[in-house]
Amino acid sequence: MSREPENGERELSLSELAERSGTPPRTIRFYIARGLMDGPIKAGRGAIYSEEHLARLAEIKDWQSKGLTLTEVGRRLAGADRARPALGEPIGLFSYQIAPEVTVQVQANVSPWRLRQIQRVLRDAAILLSGEGEESFDDEDDR
Amino acid sequence: MAIGVNTDHKNGTFSIISSATGGEVKLSMQELMLTGTILPVGAVLRVRHVFRSGEDEPVEIIYAFGLPRDAALRRFRIIGDGFSVESELKPVEEAEKIYEKGIESGSLSSLARQYRDGVINLSVGNIRPGETVVVDLELIAGVELRDDGLRFRFPFTLAPTYHSQARSSGIGKGVGELELPPEFDNLVLPQWMKDAEGLHRIGFDLAVVIPQGVTEVGSPSHAIRFRHENDGHHRVVLAPEGDIPDRDLVLDVQTRVTGEESVGVTGGLMEDGRGHFALLIPSTLFRAGETRPARSSRLVFVVDRSGSMSGEPMIQARRAIEACLGTMAPGDQFGIVAFDDRIESLSESMLDGSQRSREMARNFLNMVDARGGTELAAGFMAAAKMLGAEGGDVMVLTDGQVSGTDAILATARSAGIRIHCLGIGSSSQDRFLTLLARETGGVSRFVTPRERVDLEAIELYASIGTPVASQIKVEAEGVDFAPAPPPTIFAGNPLVLFAESTGQTETVVHLAWKGADGQRKLDLPVSLSRRGEADAANTVRLLQGAQLITNLEAQGAKVGETRREQDRWQRMLSNLSLKYGLACQVTSLVAVVKRRGDQSAVIPKTMVVPVGMPGQTSFDAYFATFGSSQVDRSALFSMESSLRGYMMTSSPQISKSSDRDRLSRMDAVDDCLSVDAGHFALLREGSLFGLFSRQESDDPEPVDLLVQLAGQIEPDGGMPGGNSDERWIATALTLLAMLSEGHTAQAGVFRLHVARLLGFLRTATPPDAASPRRLFLEMVEAGTPPPFKDGLEKITVRGSAVLKEVQALERHWKIVEKSLVTRK
Numbered sequence: 001m002s003r004e005p006e007n008g009e010r011e012l013s014l015s016e017l018a019e020r021s022g023t024p025p026r027t028i029r030f031y032i033a034r035g036l037m038d039g040p041i042k043a044g045r046g047a048i049y050s051e052e053h054l055a056r057l058a059e060i061k062d063w064q065s066k067g068l069t070l071t072e073v074g075r076r077l078a079g080a081d082r083a084r085p086a087l088g089e090p091i092g093l094f095s096y097q098i099a100p101e102v103t104v105q106v107q108a109n110v111s112p113w114r115l116r117q118i119q120r121v122l123r124d125a126a127i128l129l130s131g132e133g134e135e136s137f138d139d140e141d142d143r
Numbered sequence: 144m145a146i147g148v149n150t151d152h153k154n155g156t157f158s159i160i161s162s163a164t165g166g167e168v169k170l171s172m173q174e175l176m177l178t179g180t181i182l183p184v185g186a187v188l189r190v191r192h193v194f195r196s197g198e199d200e201p202v203e204i205i206y207a208f209g210l211p212r213d214a215a216l217r218r219f220r221i222i223g224d225g226f227s228v229e230s231e232l233k234p235v236e237e238a239e240k241i242y243e244k245g246i247e248s249g250s251l252s253s254l255a256r257q258y259r260d261g262v263i264n265l266s267v268g269n270i271r272p273g274e275t276v277v278v279d280l281e282l283i284a285g286v287e288l289r290d291d292g293l294r295f296r297f298p299f300t301l302a303p304t305y306h307s308q309a310r311s312s313g314i315g316k317g318v319g320e321l322e323l324p325p326e327f328d329n330l331v332l333p334q335w336m337k338d339a340e341g342l343h344r345i346g347f348d349l350a351v352v353i354p355q356g357v358t359e360v361g362s363p364s365h366a367i368r369f370r371h372e373n374d375g376h377h378r379v380v381l382a383p384e385g386d387i388p389d390r391d392l393v394l395d396v397q398t399r400v401t402g403e404e405s406v407g408v409t410g411g412l413m414e415d416g417r418g419h420f421a422l423l424i425p426s427t428l429f430r431a432g433e434t435r436p437a438r439s440s441r442l443v444f445v446v447d448r449s450g451s452m453s454g455e456p457m458i459q460a461r462r463a464i465e466a467c468l469g470t471m472a473p474g475d476q477f478g479i480v481a482f483d484d485r486i487e488s489l490s491e492s493m494l495d496g497s498q499r500s501r502e503m504a505r506n507f508l509n510m511v512d513a514r515g516g517t518e519l520a521a522g523f524m525a526a527a528k529m530l531g532a533e534g535g536d537v538m539v540l541t542d543g544q545v546s547g548t549d550a551i552l553a554t555a556r557s558a559g560i561r562i563h564c565l566g567i568g569s570s571s572q573d574r575f576l577t578l579l580a581r582e583t584g585g586v587s588r589f590v591t592p593r594e595r596v597d598l599e600a601i602e603l604y605a606s607i608g609t610p611v612a613s614q615i616k617v618e619a620e621g622v623d624f625a626p627a628p629p630p631t632i633f634a635g636n637p638l639v640l641f642a643e644s645t646g647q648t649e650t651v652v653h654l655a656w657k658g659a660d661g662q663r664k665l666d667l668p669v670s671l672s673r674r675g676e677a678d679a680a681n682t683v684r685l686l687q688g689a690q691l692i693t694n695l696e697a698q699g700a701k702v703g704e705t706r707r708e709q710d711r712w713q714r715m716l717s718n719l720s721l722k723y724g725l726a727c728q729v730t731s732l733v734a735v736v737k738r739r740g741d742q743s744a745v746i747p748k749t750m751v752v753p754v755g756m757p758g759q760t761s762f763d764a765y766f767a768t769f770g771s772s773q774v775d776r777s778a779l780f781s782m783e784s785s786l787r788g789y790m791m792t793s794s795p796q797i798s799k800s801s802d803r804d805r806l807s808r809m810d811a812v813d814d815c816l817s818v819d820a821g822h823f824a825l826l827r828e829g830s831l832f833g834l835f836s837r838q839e840s841d842d843p844e845p846v847d848l849l850v851q852l853a854g855q856i857e858p859d860g861g862m863p864g865g866n867s868d869e870r871w872i873a874t875a876l877t878l879l880a881m882l883s884e885g886h887t888a889q890a891g892v893f894r895l896h897v898a899r900l901l902g903f904l905r906t907a908t909p910p911d912a913a914s915p916r917r918l919f920l921e922m923v924e925a926g927t928p929p930p931f932k933d934g935l936e937k938i939t940v941r942g943s944a945v946l947k948e949v950q951a952l953e954r955h956w957k958i959v960e961k962s963l964v965t966r967k
Contacts, residue, residue, distance in 0.1 A: 014247070025243050026266060026749065027329045029203060033749040040746065047247070047746065061325075064310065069322050071314040112311060112765055114484075116450055116514050 203268035213285025238731035245735035302570035319766030339755025344385035356399035389755030411676020418644035441535030443526035450764030453513035463600030471496030482522030483515030543572030570757030641687035688723025860903030
């Protein structure tokens with residue numbers, strides 16, 4: 001099925017693309033609909049895809065394995081299309097000001113359940129720092 | 144978002160208009176309508192999915208839903224303008240190929256494929272612009288059976304689930320996205336809408352056909368209309384014109400109990416001459432004429448404290464355990480494990496039922512609030528370790544919102560413990576929890592958070608403590624029974640047997656079991672009719688098939704299994720699927736409709752039907768949403784999810800509360816949310832929930848007070864008090880309170896509590912025949928307790944139900960005493 005055109009780039013059918021990438025055709029269509037990758041070079045029966053599609057699918061998988069959802073992958077890819085940063089991808093951070101002079105940063109890509117745990121700890125810390133809790137650092141110094 | 148329906152006169156179709164924008168809401172699926180028949184041992188259902196494309200190019204629409212318990216897809220019909228085509232059952236790979244080929248040639252194609260955890264993707268591709276396509280899907284489902292009826296559940300939404308490698312994010316206001324790792328075979332999950340108002344409409348119209356008669360049908364989830372039809376059938380219809388997909392449909396069908404030991408038989412003979420029937424044997428039959436000997440219990444409560452349990456489910460779970468502890472005798476042993484993605488235990492080893500350990504339990508439970516992920520297997524493994532070689536029972540209180548349930552089931556089997564499940568939630572994880580209990584020999588119940596979870600827990604606890612039969616054997620000449628009967632039957636839970644016979648009309652089923660009094664046996668004559676029962680026989684056959692398939696699917700993941708074993712499992716599953724004509728994990732349903740004008744040049748635009756966040760599940764527990772990376776201090780302190788969750792669920796209404804009503808309650812929440820140090824102190828002490836339960840008990844219902852009283856029963860069966868006199872009076876009044884609400888030592892949710900209170904009074908009452916106390920006890924034991932005129936609320940100190948005020952107690956005893964004298 002695959003042909004070797006003059007420019008050396010292999011052309012792939014949807015099923016070949018699916019097989020080589022390990023991504024089912026329906027999922028590939030879903031990615032195209034969501035704007036994560038371009039449609040085929042030539043549509044219709046015997047639609048043609050390229051090595052670039054294959055590379056894009058690998059890239060999506062890679063982002064997914066790093067814990068990003070498709071929406072987040074889409075944002076990264078949109079950024080990557082403009083210019084590939086040499087420094088690697090930036091990590092998003094949440095900033096929590098837990099006291100007037102204290103700011104804590106948490107990586108934004110943690111799972112919600114982990115984030116909730118972190119927030120609990122920060123909340124406790126904020127209470128301690130504000131002196132509103134029953135215990136305060138002063139008490140410990142007195143001991 | 145408010146919605147209006149607009150009749151489009153040009154096309155004669157309906158479209159949905161957003162009141163906010165006035166524009167048409169582009170829905171890929173317009174409507175989901177459930178019809179079908181609920182039978183004594185299961186249901187045959189048809190789900191009508193109406194897809195309409197609002198796009199100007201062909202679309203492929205994917206709808207994801209979860210299977211009910213013991214369910215399998217049978218077939219579907221895809222219907223449109225000028226066509227109606229039925230699906231074919233094919234092995235998964237073949238079905239996928241047929242579907243893809245259909246899509247590629249521009250034909251309307253549809254595929255229903257089942258993935259792990261019983262989640263289905265229904266894909267319909269190449270729907271043309273403006274076209275309406277209906278997929279009418281038939282499925283077979285089981286029901287939750289009780290001695291006096293059944294509970295039917297159907298999922299109108301899919302719960303987001305926890306998996307340690309799942310990716311999730313909030314992608315805009317109130318929209319969440321969740322994706323599972325590669326081992327879930329590219330299952331497409333929907334986006335979750337915090338507000339389901341703008342989504343497709345749902346409705347239902349079901350027949351209830353129970354030969355022995357129906358006394359009542361109710362729904363804790365939806366407003367229903369219920370009526371008797373001429374032919375003895377009943378019909379249950381959604382009362383409003385439509386509803387939103389944010390929770391399961393739950394129907395309770397109470398059946399007429401024709402006699403303590405009546406056995407229900409459904410089925411008949413098929414046209415091929417073979418017989419198919421199901422026997423429904425109430426648990427009361429097994430214990431007829433038996434007196435239950437006392438036995439001490441060893442039970443570990445495993446509480447899900449994952450974020451999705453926040454709010455009312457957590458409060459109720461906590462209250463439920465406290466009430467269960469009220470039935471503990473000194474010889475009983477218990478433990479408590481709380482899990483999210485970490486495990487916390489009350490103690491390393493089992494505790495006795497003493498007052499001290501129960502006090503420890505109460506303090507521990509007060510500290511337990513909902514937070515992280517759901518590592519269920521780790522939870523019950525910790526319980527198994529605590530039970531050790533001596534064994535015992537585990538009661539899991541969870542919403543069951545997890546993925547990868549096959550692996551959890553495999554772990555459960557290897558743990559060698561009996562797991563009983565109390566599911567809490569408005570979206571169906573019923574399939575999984577049913578399997579978890581069944582695979583380990585336990586009992587499973589699933590309640591919605593709008594119901595009394597605590598009462599259901601006490602009821603389940605009482606059942607667990609009363610196994611009525613074990614080592615069950617069933618035989619009949621020329622009859623095969625499958626699946627095999629469970630290892631143990633518990634009080635309140637009937638035994639269901641599915642049978643296939645060689646075609647005789649008269650059969651005697653020999654039943655043998657080990658009861659509390661020793662070996663027992665019973666012969667049950669079964670006669671099948673030859674005429675007009677072919678449909679009933681086929682339905683029973685399908686229900687049997689669906690259950691066998693579900694059971695085998697649950698065996699899919701085995702610990703340390705080889706490739707060959709896996710292949711064998713797949714072959715067995717495939718054979719079952721073909722035998723019964725039902726789809727499963729290795730077979731799918733597919734249909735392709737070739738039409739004039741099919742264009743192969745266009746790739747359809749793939750869209751996924753969004754679903755509503757299940758009613759009581761906290762959106763924020765799954766989907767972290769932050770508008771900006773700079774979160775201000777007040778947001779950090781927001782307790783929104785748990786507070787809102789609580790206030791929203793405290794509504795006693797069954798139907799959806801009106802918006803105005805909801806808004807006023809939101810205001811009440813916001814008042815509570817005004818941030819001050821007092822609230823933080825409460826939060827830190829873990830008594831935030833205490834604050835609300837106090838508020839709530841300003842106007843408590845009798846049953847609330849009973850739950851609280853039950854939680855205070857001391858290990859010797861008596862109520863607390865300053866001296867033996869006070870204790871006696873407090874116990875007598877508590878007993879009277881329970882009896883006056885209809886609970887006895889034999890029946891009612893509080894039957895174990897009543898038995899224990901009675902036990903205490905028997906040993907603590909002086910033998911002097913003339914004393915009023917002896918007289919009181921005799922009257923109670925004779926089943927004619929003195930009237931309890933004053934009512935329950937009067938014996939309790941307002942709002943706290945603590946029997947502390949000695950003077951008040953004595954005053955009330957005096958009143959009871961007086962009535963004893965007058966009776967005499």
